[in-house]
Amino acid sequence: MKRLDLIFSERELQAILNTLEKANVPGYTVMKHATGRGPERVVTEDMEFTGLGANAHVIVFCEQEIIEKMREDIRSVLSYYGGVAYISEATPL
Amino acid sequence: MKRLDLIFSERELQAILNTLEKANVPGYTVMKHATGRGPERVVTEDMEFTGLGANAHVIVFCEQEIIEKMREDIRSVLSYYGGVAYISEATPL
Amino acid sequence: MKRLDLIFSERELQAILNTLEKANVPGYTVMKHATGRGPERVVTEDMEFTGLGANAHVIVFCEQEIIEKMREDIRSVLSYYGGVAYISEATPL
Amino acid sequence: MELNLLLQNIFAPTVLFFFIGVIAVLCKSDLEIPAPLPKLFSLYLLLAIGFKGGIGIQKSGLFNDQVLLTLSAAVVMSLLIPLLGFVILRLKFNVFNSAAIAAAYGSISAVTFISAESFLNSQSISSDGFMIGALALMESPAILVGLLLVKYAAPKDRPDSRKLHLGSILHESFLNGSVFLLLASLIIGFLTALSNPLAVEKMKPFTHSLFYGVECFFLLDMGMVAAQRLPSLKKAGSFLISFAILMPIFNALIGVLVARSLALDPGNALLFVVLCASASYLAVPAAMRMTVPEARSSYYISTTLGLTFPFNIVLGIPIYMSLVNKIIPTSPL
Amino acid sequence: MELNLLLQNIFAPTVLFFFIGVIAVLCKSDLEIPAPLPKLFSLYLLLAIGFKGGIGIQKSGLFNDQVLLTLSAAVVMSLLIPLLGFVILRLKFNVFNSAAIAAAYGSISAVTFISAESFLNSQSISSDGFMIGALALMESPAILVGLLLVKYAAPKDRPDSRKLHLGSILHESFLNGSVFLLLASLIIGFLTALSNPLAVEKMKPFTHSLFYGVECFFLLDMGMVAAQRLPSLKKAGSFLISFAILMPIFNALIGVLVARSLALDPGNALLFVVLCASASYLAVPAAMRMTVPEARSSYYISTTLGLTFPFNIVLGIPIYMSLVNKIIPTSPL
Amino acid sequence: MELNLLLQNIFAPTVLFFFIGVIAVLCKSDLEIPAPLPKLFSLYLLLAIGFKGGIGIQKSGLFNDQVLLTLSAAVVMSLLIPLLGFVILRLKFNVFNSAAIAAAYGSISAVTFISAESFLNSQSISSDGFMIGALALMESPAILVGLLLVKYAAPKDRPDSRKLHLGSILHESFLNGSVFLLLASLIIGFLTALSNPLAVEKMKPFTHSLFYGVECFFLLDMGMVAAQRLPSLKKAGSFLISFAILMPIFNALIGVLVARSLALDPGNALLFVVLCASASYLAVPAAMRMTVPEARSSYYISTTLGLTFPFNIVLGIPIYMSLVNKIIPTSPL
Numbered sequence A, B, C: 001m002k003r004l005d006l007i008f009s010e011r012e013l014q015a016i017l018n019t020l021e022k023a024n025v026p027g028y029t030v031m032k033h034a035t036g037r038g039p040e041r042v043v044t045e046d047m048e049f050t051g052l053g054a055n056a057h058v059i060v061f062c063e064q065e066i067i068e069k070m071r072e073d074i075r076s077v078l079s080y081y082g083g084v085a086y087i088s089e090a091t092p093l
Numbered sequence D, E, F: 001m002e003l004n005l006l007l008q009n010i011f012a013p014t015v016l017f018f019f020i021g022v023i024a025v026l027c028k029s030d031l032e033i034p035a036p037l038p039k040l041f042s043l044y045l046l047l048a049i050g051f052k053g054g055i056g057i058q059k060s061g062l063f064n065d066q067v068l069l070t071l072s073a074a075v076v077m078s079l080l081i082p083l084l085g086f087v088i089l090r091l092k093f094n095v096f097n098s099a100a101i102a103a104a105y106g107s108i109s110a111v112t113f114i115s116a117e118s119f120l121n122s123q124s125i126s127s128d129g130f131m132i133g134a135l136a137l138m139e140s141p142a143i144l145v146g147l148l149l150v151k152y153a154a155p156k157d158r159p160d161s162r163k164l165h166l167g168s169i170l171h172e173s174f175l176n177g178s179v180f181l182l183l184a185s186l187i188i189g190f191l192t193a194l195s196n197p198l199a200v201e202k203m204k205p206f207t208h209s210l211f212y213g214v215e216c217f218f219l220l221d222m223g224m225v226a227a228q229r230l231p232s233l234k235k236a237g238s239f240l241i242s243f244a245i246l247m248p249i250f251n252a253l254i255g256v257l258v259a260r261s262l263a264l265d266p267g268n269a270l271l272f273v274v275l276c277a278s279a280s281y282l283a284v285p286a287a288m289r290m291t292v293p294e295a296r297s298s299y300y301i302s303t304t305l306g307l308t309f310p311f312n313i314v315l316g317i318p319i320y321m322s323l324v325n326k327i328i329p330t331s332p333l
């Protein structure tokens, strides 16, 4: 099994979740209110009340083939709005 | 060293932490207010004020043998209430 | 690519972020309001309003060489104030 | 039914804010009331309604016949309604889901009660503080019945680990956070009114003056929550959807007859009816999630929040009021 | 300029709390107002100002000539200012950044408006409720213009996936959370004042009495936010820094002339000028982040929050007041 | 001791809500006040008490002899008490823990002070606004002493990286978030009362009327927090447990003698005593966690929150009142 970590602006959350659902992931977890810094943007907690919002961190445990299915869609969302996505190995307990 | 990720309803948190303590984990981290979707249940932020609560994400860095010790207990809690558990490799910095 | 997970008291956040910036990490993500237990300290949600604060969980995706650069600095902050740091493998999507 | 009452209810700020919340979701506005703000409002409302209730009870006196009779009737209703609901729900659902949903409809919704109070207020109809005692007493028995139904109706389906112990049943029924806060605030209000009238005055700006505004703010959020339940309501099927509307009306009918036989004033009668007709989304889900994980939480939460709650605060309350006006003579029997 | 006005403004608690926030950050105090508390204050202020505005409009009557003329002028200003700003910004920035920043300066800041109201209040100068209507109407058109500028001025730069559809432009302009909450509360206030004066009284402790205190609390936070923007302001460059001060003054000048030709009273005139001079940090960033991700958010957010907002509430308001006093005769033309 | 005072204190809503919080935890109710709501209440209370204090100081006049003497005595007490505490604690603990705990007991708890004010209020005993000045002035010196003790009493134990620089000691002592907010609000209150009485009136619904209710809400949370400390208190050992009760009483005794020699009125005397007897859980832990990580935070936080705070607000305040009544003659010496 794989673990996919996605970090991006909360405002893109719906677009990402739609992509995940389209690929039929078995489930996902969302943690909002994350902040951080990417190659160019800084996201700070004090700005969360403005329209910009904070980041969301999404974790998906799923098979490699599902990742293949959604790779392009996720990449296109992230390249449009920014954000990062990383895959690592994970074994069910 | 291993990294164990547990995601489940906040309402089971005490049961899971008891299990961890029983197995003498060196430590653990809890992040509450996570939302998500599993095989059947959807957990959304807008429902957090009701009695259902959100999810908790628990991270444990520990040795494989500790994981073996608690495997059954964790599985039984998760099979009762729902939630997921995954193991991956981790090296101390 | 590597994934570095740092968990420590929110009060050390600035010191850790300075260390990351000094090593020129490409980015990082911060999740505050984490609680947990380490070898000796317990951090609970109900204490968050006091001066102690909760924990922060910082994730950095970066190359091994950057990790080498900051290893000593991070270790010295964590050995001073407490907290844990683990490295694992990660592949960009 | 008097259309007039309906219109007056719909133009109350509370109901208008509820609509606004619904519309925000339907129009996909990015309006958001992030957690834990709704929890803040909900805790505040429980604390304030409890405190006000305690003062009210102290004023009306606890040990007069009508008070004791009304409170007993309230408890009996919250024991009976879940049994009735269970029998109906078993036509379609397994024991776990039936018990959980039945418990929700036997228990009460504090915010529906509050809305009914506001409605009475706008109609200049008085009600008594002891009705908040009924509110507090009706939360737990329904949970108790629901869990006992699971314990005795489904003993063979469940593995050993899931056996319900009486201890944990009682714990879930009486020590649930919202039940506890409401009851405790009620007692504090009572004791304060008894021993310390000055402190009552000092609390009032917080518990009384602010109340209506916070209620509006919370109803804005409830409108958003209700609208977000709509998609999962569709999945629930037409049986459950009908149940979520017809069961409250049916309970209201029983309630109004009981209220008549108790010779309640119109104001108290409406509150009694609303308690019977409303369904819980705070205490019951919390208890069921812990002890009956086999029940689908979307069943009991989507119906109570997505359908029964909106129905009650928008249409139910004025309907019940005209029912009360018809069935209960204004001068006591 | 009357130094007196300036001093009186600076010694208002709202402005003092703002300074305290700035100082806390500059001194590296660990004072913190954690999320989502600022969101709570911001939602409250929008709800309350909207509700108060609705009551005000109901009282002043919507369909009198001056009201309609003023509201139309407000909309025209919020269409024109972004165009002007765009032309100036294009000297230095690409289409995306220019359009996003221009939209921010065409739109308004509700808290700046509220501060101006408090200032008027402290000067015992009256203003009318319908000006809150102008506030509500001026948020969206500027967003619309900004997005249309992107759509038509930069068609070839953008890949297909980034094509702006009119539907999503309208959605971002009119259904943004803060626009929606303000407008909805305004309508609820209006309807309540019309049909239910009792409910208005019940809302007042929440929407009226509490308002000034929450405003102070929020301005404490805004001071911290503004001071935290300072480092990224340096990166923005001197052109943008000058723009963030000069553009509001320029807009204020146009505004005061329009106000004069509308024969507005001094109070309403100041509010009109402040609407023209203020820049948005709620609705516009939300819309731009979604639809024009090419624009650097630090440009439009650092300038509006770090410079224009502080400038307006500390110096701008008294400056604009003395401008109004000079240019607009106290008895109508 | 007058049992009467004790009973009257225990039946105050504030104390009752505290008990409710304790009971909720002991009964394992799932009642929860999630973060950051307690922080909201805590920030509000500091802001409001500061603002009220500033108004009070402006009214009583800052530069009269008794005010200056009292404030100086307060500062001296908060320098001496940590030294005394340190000597006692060194019998059992290392330098780091001793200094950190001593600093906590030298500093003050604003909520204990507020509770004492409420108690005076319920007894119709007046007190002066300048006592809030004493509150604000007593937070920092104790931190300073604690950190200096670490710097000079433990120089050889610490590696270079942990050297305490005077700059950071001063920073932690005076720019801690809660110290800063209290002091800043005090100054704002003072300036506003001086220059802008209208604004004071506009603030009152927020800072004055709401105060008591928020205090109750916060004490509910404090009850839960205190009860959750109990398990770690057991680990702290009997020496520290005794210290957490006896030290406040001892400090109160010194305090009452100083108050007598200052010829304070009974109301001000009680507040002075309570400041001496209370221990910090906001400013001191924040400072110690940053600069003395060797000290076990559970020591200074479990004792202050789990024992000293409950003791003071439930038993301490009425005990100190009867002490004041005994030792201080009602007409000035």
Ligand SMILES: Nc1ncnc2c1ncn2[C@@H]1O[C@H](COP(=O)(O)O)[C@@H](O)[C@H]1O
Pocket: A007, A008, A009, A034, A035, A036, A037, A038, A039, A040, A041, A042, A043, A055, A081, A082, A083, A084, C025, C026, C027, C028, C029, C030, C059, C060, C061, C062
């Ligand atoms: N190398 C990285 N490691 C961890 N998080 C990152 C990294 N780069 C970006 N992020 C996160 O992704 C968010 C969006 O980045 P950006 O693509 O710059 O908009 C940032 O705010 C960070 O929270």
Ligand SMILES: Nc1ncnc2c1ncn2[C@@H]1O[C@H](COP(=O)(O)O)[C@@H](O)[C@H]1O
Pocket: A025, A026, A027, A028, A029, A030, A059, A060, A061, A062, B007, B008, B009, B034, B035, B036, B037, B038, B039, B040, B041, B042, B043, B055, B081, B082, B083, B084
């Ligand atoms: N495949 C998955 N990947 C990530 N998180 C998951 C996954 N499946 C379930 N979860 C999380 O576990 C929670 C409980 O799932 P459930 O077992 O359906 O109750 C969900 O709400 C998700 O937050």
Ligand SMILES: Nc1ncnc2c1ncn2[C@@H]1O[C@H](COP(=O)(O)O)[C@@H](O)[C@H]1O
Pocket: B025, B026, B027, B028, B029, B030, B059, B060, B061, B062, C007, C008, C009, C034, C035, C036, C037, C038, C039, C040, C041, C042, C043, C055, C081, C082, C083, C084
């Ligand atoms: N083995 C572990 N696994 C996961 N989190 C840990 C572990 N040890 C410590 N932590 C986290 O690191 C924080 C600081 O630990 P400490 O070093 O004891 O101060 C704890 O509160 C936990 O959140």
Ligand code: NA
Pocket: D081, D104, D105, D106, D107, D108, D251, D275, D276, D277, D278, D279
């Ligand atoms: Na019911």
Ligand code: NA
Pocket: E081, E104, E105, E106, E107, E108, E251, E275, E276, E277, E278, E279
């Ligand atoms: Na503008």
Ligand code: NA
Pocket: F081, F104, F105, F106, F107, F108, F251, F275, F276, F277, F278, F279
């Ligand atoms: Na002290």
